[in-house]
Amino acid sequence: MKIFLDVGAHIGQTAAEVVKPVYGFDRIVCFEPVPTCAEHIREHHKDPRLEILALGLSNVSAIKTIYGGAEVGASLFRDKKGIDASISQQCRFVRATDWINENLRPGDEVYMKLNVEGAEVEILDDLLASGALARIGHIMVDFDVRKIPGMKHMEHALRERLMQARGTRVYPADTYMLGNNHGERLHTWLVLAGCCKNLPQGDYLRSRIRLLRQRLRQFERSVRWRIKGRKRA
Secondary structure, three states, X not given: OEEEEEEOOOOOHHHHHHOOHHHOOOXXXXXXXOHHHHHHHHHHOOOOOEEEEOOEEEOOOEEEEEEOOOOOOOEOOOXXXXXXXXXXXXXXXXXXXXXXXXXXXXXXXXEEEEOOOOOHHHXXXXXXXXXXXXXXXXXXXXXXXXXXXXXXOHHHHHHHHHHOOOOOEEEEHHHHOOOOOHHHHHHHHHHHOOOOOOOOOOHHHHHHHHHHHHHHHHHHHHHHHHHHHHHHO
């Protein structure tokens, strides 16, 4: 079965894209711990392949506090930049490893979008430690931990561990989510991940060109940082 896991579904922006026939998903699971956001997805997205779960993934099954309410960028971490930490609510979370082991089968073709405003560290630590990450063939990670003072140093080490993981292809959002809007960015990633069948002519080529341009920009930035570092030294 071809499965898409939307971890951090918010109000269904990703669901609106991945239900399209070009991706060929048999099952689409949306994880959204803020109840009002999960209900919004239920009301506005009626595809029978959708499963909307009013819960988040974590490294432990528990009730946790989310800061920022239903706004974009709400987080488990009250010091994350750009949120109103005076707004909070209690939300349900389940251990990522437990959910994957109980709900995925050997042979499933699994794609995961992980955009959870800093909680990616806890989720990925859990999946790496348990070995359950290997059951996810493709995972796109938005490293929001960099937006949390006191935690942003964890990003580099986490990236290194992910790149060494066997059985899973990892796609950092800042490299693969390319385009003018969310749907277009998802499409670029999924095309490059080999998800799409019967692509319109030129789609794959455009996605490859976007990737090459982005990698060139990243290389140019790294060179500039190194030059600045040498000048300071």
